[in-house]
Amino acid sequence: MDSLRRSWLGILGIASLLAAAACAFDPRARTLLRDPPAPDEILLAAATVHPGPLLWIDARSATEFANGHIPESIPLTLDDWDSQIVELLARWQPGMRVIVYCDDRACGSSRSVAEKLRREYQFDDVLILHGGWSAWKKSQPIPQPR
Amino acid sequence: MKTLDWLLRLALAGVFICAAILKIANPAAFHAAILTYRALPESLVPVLALWLPWVELCTGIALLWSNHRRAALWIVAALNIVFLAALAQAAWRGLDVVCGCFGRPASVRGAGYLEYLARDLAFLLVAAWLLRREPSSRQAERARND
DSSP states (O other): OHHHHHHHHHHHHHHHHHHHHHHHHOHHHHHHHHSOOOTTEEOHHHHHTOSSOEEEEEOSOHHHHHHOOOTTOEEOOSTTHHHHHHHHHHHOOTTOEEEEEOSSTTOOHHHHHHHHHHHHHOOSOEEEETTHHHHHHHHSOOOOOO | OHHHHHHHHHHHHHHHHHHHHHHHHOHHHHHHHHHHTOOSOTTTHHHHHHHHHHHHHHHHHHHTSGGGHHHHHHHHHHHHHHHHHHHHHHHHTTOOEEOOTTSSOOEEOTTHHHHHHHHHHHHHHHHHHHHHHSOOHHHHHHHHHO
16 A cells, blocks of 8 residues: 555656646746636637637727737727627627737726626627737747748 | 556556647646636636646556556546546536547537547546556565565
8 A cells, every 4th residue: 555655646746846847947837827817808728719609809999900800800999889889799699709809918998898798788708818919919820931 | 368458558548648748738728628617716727737737647657657557547547537527517517618638629518528428437447447457566566475
């Protein structure tokens, strides 16, 4: 029994040491530990593996949207709400998850848009993309020069 | 019979090592998958997402190491009981989850749960079979002395 216990402790101990080393040297692991998403936020990795239909909402300015956005996302800002909400309502279907993003963690427009959708339109599955557009851009492969 | 034991052990080790490497390569995706089970406090999920793959890796390697085989088989059995419980509670609550089993996101819902429950049950039965066939440390010591 003693040797069995020693083996268990050995396997779990080495695994824990390796995990700690990974946390020390792997920046992705450190990000997970230091910067966990808020309850109404979703990590990009979680969003991309969501099994159901998704609707991306871009809460940045029209210029920023024109310069680049997540494919198939819809622009929606508080300033142009009335004209832009039409497209969202046309594309939204029951059971669809809505993910709002703005520039990065520090911007608040995605939160304002998400709150308005929840409060005034009774959308119950509205989340904010953790890290926003910056997180999306970071996840994309860097284009190679030809 | 010894060949069958050896093949089963090799297969089990292969599954655990592959699953671990794929999860270690993408900790955010595994983190996102665990979140979909809604079974743990969110603050614990990053720790589990970073620690569990290393436990799987060390267990997989230990399965191939005669001195630690028995302990590794107990860990395999325990892990599969945990995986079965996680899947069963998610199926019971009607959740759409992401398996996260082999790094690659695979959505699980409705009848799809049966396949994953059956697979984990099969791994559990293989581990139980090998544990029955594996001599205990006392028996192994006696055999060595004889």
